[in-house]
Amino acid sequence: MPNKLFFTNLGGILVYAVIGTCWNAASLGLSLWGCHQGGAMGDIDIGLLQYLLFGSLMAAVDPVAVIAVFEQVHVNEVLFIMVFGESLLNDGVTVVLFNVFDAFVSLGGGAIDAKEIIKGIVSFFVVAFGGSLLGFVFGLLVSLLTRCTKNVQIIEPGFIFVLGYLAYLTAEMLSLSSILSIVFCGICCQKYINLNMNENSxxxxxxxxxxxxxxxxxxxxxxxxxxAIDKTIWVWNTGFILLTLLFIFVYRFIGVFFLTWILNKYRLVPLDFVEQLIMGYGGLRGAVAYGLAAMLDEAKIKEKNLMVCTTLIVVYFTVILQVSAQSFMFGCCCL
Structure with a gap:
């Protein structure tokens, strides 16, 4: 993790990770709900809040495979850190957003008023920034502790794993973002650990x-x-699945191009059209989206299996087809 490059571009990364994630979640959920109202999906039992909940879990961008391709072809460092930084923070933001909408679904549409919406927004920022702050605290603790461990090299590496995991567990216990906690713990202590610890450790x-x-x-x-071979989760609805694939692809590009257009007005090194195209095309869905779909409560979401099935199809489509096509395009460019 190149810390200096990350913090230099932190503003742009936060715009993509926070505003871009909220845009992806809201646009997908509202669009699917609108198509449902128009009769494009037949008779399925999904309400507006449930669509927004599904949109929030599908907003989890996982460009691990794209990063692997980036490292092979050595793309410019700004594009690398923008995609890498977004992927780091996006997962934490998505989980927080998912929990907010899950709470709204539990309350029911009739119980949600302006007060509950404000509480949801405040909760979003408290959970996200609280987890990040907790991670910094544990990062400082690890940094200070490693100043005193050079004489115990056998167990020195164990402190890093134990305290890193403790940062994750503490955030979970306090209902803060555990993903953001462990990310910022690593960011904070990276430089000091390399200098404080023995080289072998x-x-x-x-x-x-x-x-x-x-x-x-x-x-x-x-x-x-x-x-994928579990027959119980395969509930097919052609309209729901195809529209989900279409919307996540289209809205990803719209979000990237629109946010980049705004950012380029203030950036010293603007992102060009090809870089924006790569960022938009790198909006893969992966394990986080599937994990959140599997966590849905079937008592509250009657169409849970349809959502899980659709999530699996989206993951396979984006990871296999998009990454294969992107690897081919990069290979052609290198030749």
Missing amino acids: VQTVRYAMKVFANGSETIIFVFLGIS
Whole structure:
């Protein structure tokens, strides 16, 4: 994680991660609800709040595969950090947004007034920024602790894993964003850990993290593949599925181009058309979207299986087809 580059472009990253995520969630949910009202999906039992809940979970952009392609072809560092930074913060924002709409669904449309909406907005910022602040606190704690561990090199790497996980658990316990907590914990302590710890311990942590990260990614996609053969979740609605695929693709591009048009008025290094096209095309959906779909309460969401089925199809479509096409295009450009 290039910290200096990340904080230099933090304003733009936050615009894409926060405003862009809210745009993707609201536009998809409202568009599907409008099509439902027009009779495009037949007789399914989904209300406006449930559509917005589905839109919030589908807003989880997961450009891991795109980042892998970026590293292979060595794209410019600004484009890399914009996509990478958005992917880091987007997941946390999406989970917070999902929890807000899930609470609204539990309340029911009749119980939601201006007071509840204001409470939801305030809750969104408290959970997101509270988790980030907690992560910084734990990052400082790790940084201070590693100043005193050079004489205990055997267990020195263990402190990083234990305290990092503790930052995650503490945020969960306080109902704050655990994803943002662990992200900002890592950002805060990265520089100090490299300087405070013994070089052997730093290398141990670095390679252990790579092993855990690659293993986790593999396990996640194996799990997605196994889930696809579960016949109980396959509830088909052609209108719902095709419209979801269309809207997430179209609104992703609209959001990226519109937000970039605004940002380019203030950026010293504006993003050109090709870079915006790549960012829009890199709006993949992955494990976070499926995980949130699986967490839906069937007692509140009667069409849960339809939403899970649609999420799986969207994940396969974006990861397999979009990444394959993007890899082909990058390969052609390199040649």
